[in-house]
Amino acid sequence: MNDILPGEVERWHRVEAVFRRMAELHGYAEVRTPLLEHTALFARELGEGTDVVEKEMYSFTRHGDELTVRPEGTAGAARAYVEHSIHGKEPVTRWYYAGAMFRGERPAKGRYRQFYQLGCEHFGDAGPLADAEMIDFVALFLRAIELPDFVVHVNSLGSGDTRARYREALRAYFTPLEGALSDDSRRRLANNPLRILDSKDPRDKQAAAGAPSILGLLDEADRAHWEGLLRHLDALGVRYVVDPSLVRGLDYYTRTLFELKTTAGDLGAQNTLVGGGRYDGMVASLGGPKVPAIGFAMGLERLLATSPLSAARPGPACYFAPLCPAGADQALVLARELRARGVSAEVDGRALRLKPMLRRADALGAKLCVLIGDGELERGVVTIKDLTAHTQDEVPLAEAARVLAERAGRASDPEARPA
Ligand code: HAM
Secondary structure, eight states, X not given: OOOOOTTXXXXXXXXXXXXXXXXXXXXXXXXXXXXXXXXXXXXXXXXXXXXXXXXXXXXXXXTTEEEEEOSOSHHHHHHHHHHTTGGGTOSOEEEEEEEEEEOOOXXXXXXXXXXXXXXXXXXXXXXXHHHHHHHHHHHHXXXXXXXXXXXXXXEEOOOHHHHHHHHHHHHHHHGGGGGGSOHHXXXXXXXXXXXXXXXXXHXXXXXXXXXXXXXXXXXXXXXXXXXXXXXXXXXXXOOOEEOTTOOXXXXXXXXXXXXXXXXXXXXXXXXXXXXXXXXXTHHXXXXXXXXXXXXXXXXXXXXXXHOOOOOOOOOOSEEEEEOSHHHHXXXXXXXXXXXXXXXXXXXXXSOOOHHHHHHHHHHHTOSEEXXXXXXXXXXXXXXXXXXXXXXXXXXXXXXXXXXXXHHHGGGGOGXXXXX
16 A cells, blocks of 8 residues: 655646546446445356455454445445436436455565556446447547557457357366366365456466357357457557457456556556456446446556656745744735635745745745835835846735736646646
8 A cells, every 4th residue: 555745746747737627528427436345246246166256355343233344436336326216317327436445365576465547337227338438548548648559459259158168268278287286176166167367466467368269159249249349459559368268357247347557667567557348247246237338447556557647846936034923924824815815825924044045935836926125115116026027026014915816827827737
């Protein structure tokens, strides 16, 4: 679990701001669900046999309730969707979220126990247009945060019958190789052989190398969906690779699966920036009607580990360097007036000599430094040093706030800061 300190947090803000803007352009509205849900929600929807549910959840009992700190956002979003009968209010719902998730995984670069996800969930559209548009949105987003080096992997898991037939095919394939599998995979062979395909154990990886592809087993409707997806992606010009080994680590998926993996940086096995897919059965399994859904989530830490976006922490537009006690009073009043005009201002209250205060103004990247000493007060002025233009002049005290605000200009308008 990480502390994100000022200096770094500005990069988080920039990525979050781009995400919010792009999500809203695509019709998504923010949803905020609790950090805690009933343990049974995750166990049932993510799947008892998954690593997340078996090994990684932070679960506890309080007041007789079995609770879990959310390991992901999809189950909570779908629970809220059903609980508030959203399906009765609108045919299609697009939600996005940004928040902390918790998984007791083995920590590594890009893999943390508290991590932050940005995600979207889209209910009520059976696709495949929705699927393609979502994948395109994610690819556009990665480019917008200056991460152009990624590969889009897509696969289909089929639905109902196809999944069952695929499970049989995998069981038949892996059974003769049972001795070569990890303990976990041997255990999963009987009830959840799909999980063997996303095992990170090198023995399982080797055994899985020749496993049959599900794409050959798709029934007519699944195949039409899959072909529709590829056609829409082609129409959008999204480049992708068909990856039959992509199964993802959660049990709720049906049909479309996708991941965007970075080819830059040194995240190693943690190179999956974005993971998502369709989960057409979840709303009904939570007691709602049959509403199809698709979504994705991405780990902010992983995005930031590879994105070159700079911190770009803006300094104050005006830095006040009072040189006497009466000057400090004047500085306090002026700084307050500037903030009321939307101009950022800081007062140096350390009662220092000029030089260290100017050094601080420079270090903060302030645009203007305002000096108020006995001389200025006697003349009824303030001295304004423009730290970018390297000029200096005196302005009457009564006009100081207006002139400073003008000169600070758009540089102090948060909306006008470079994106
Ligand atoms: P997931 O693949 O488990 O999917 O996680 C999505 C993304 O979250 C990963 O690709 C990664 O970037 C990030 N992530 C996951 N675990 C960690 C970790 N321990 N440390 C850092 N980053 C991590 C889901 O969570 C699904 N809910 C996605 C989804 C939404 N599917 C449909 N809708």
